[in-house]
């Protein structure tokens with residue numbers, strides 16, 4: 060059977076590179092597109108020589124022209140760490156709007172299935188807990204996180220408009236906090252920060268009192284769910300994440316224990332609009348995709364700590 064072609068925008072990023080690897084393994088031909096703003100060639104070097112893999116350096120905010128047949132477009136291009144989207148607010152807004160528009164235009168031209176990487180940030184600082192897909196969210200549009208939250212909310216809106224008007228076969232995954240190898244040590248998120256601080260015996264910087272909660276999904280669980288969604292008939296958003304919920308202080312203590320570090324926790328000011336709670340309701344994914352995560356936080360952290368030690 061002929062290999063199907065998948066375009067992954069943001070393919071050199073943390074999640075994008077794991078998707079490239081998984082889809083190559085599943086027998087697809089992968090076209091990885093990235094402008095390397097926050098993505099890295101280091102993430103894709105393991106399969107760069109695979110004859111079924113192509114890397115194209117391109118900013119998806121510019122028109123995308125591809126000669127190849129494209130069967131699937133997985134649109135993952137965007138800064139995704141709060142520190143990154145604070146550094147690149149305009150690029151974040153542009154990739155979520157103009158970039159998504161271009162990627163959808165390409166999906167229309169190529170008659171490709173289109174999968175949008177959305178986020179739990181569409182729920183903002185949620186007033187409903189845990190968050191089901193039916194919750195509309197509580198987002199401050201003009202706050203520092205608004206550049207990412209609103210870009211992704213716009214991206215969801217235009218994706219479903221293309222589905223309704225142009226009959227594109229769309230999928231939307233709302234990704235909750237995900238971690239694993241290939242995160243940048245300095246990407247600013249809690250897990251890479253805490254692990255690199257612990258491994259160098261520096262203070263572990265907990266923001267606020269550390270009572271805010273997050274639910275952390277290991278990357279391999281997430282990519283399994285994304286491939287299931289890509290092959291499913293579901294056009295509307297689906298949450299993917301691990302519903303095991305921890306406070307940030309619990310996370311810090313777990314990393315201290317797993318690394319046997321001498322580091323101590325220090326408390327720093329809580330960033331503006333930092334969500335107080337976050338936990339996915341994954342009833343829909345369980346039912347429709349028959350998906351649920353299987354990697355525990357301790358197990359996933361150990362694999363991530365090993366990666367950080369070796370890189």
Ligand code: UDP
Nearest residue numbers: 141247248249250252264265266271307333
């Ligand atoms: N956080 C922290 N210390 C850090 C980095 C993050 O306490 O050095 C907190 C952050 O305030 C948030 C949580 O950890 O409450 C998760 O932050 P992250 O940047 O990983 O992602 P978010 O879930 O906020 O998008």
